[in-house]
Amino acid sequence: MGGMEHRVVVFPGDGEACRESADWQPAGTTVLRLHLAVAGVAMATVWALAGSISALLHEPALAGSLRLFAIEIPIFGIAYAHRSSS
Secondary structure: OOOOOOOOOOOHHHOHHHHHOOOOHHHHHHHHHHHHHHHHHHHHHHHHHHHHHHHHOOOOOHHHHHHHHHOHHHHHHHHHHHHHHO
16 A cells, blocks of 8 residues: 555534634624525525426425425524534
């Protein structure tokens, strides 16, 4: 196994940078707001296109379920941002 190098890669989402910094709260707030904004846009897109998606799939009853599950997208986004920051 000569010539093989082992490298440690630290990904930005692992929370290490936030734990090492004493002033992590502004960065955490920015990440939370970004997750919420992206999730809000995704929710609005799914909500608006639910009728078209259900028509495309020839399942008119699917529109209500898509709109219901679209509400969960921002909740998941906030939970994911909180989990990745702790």
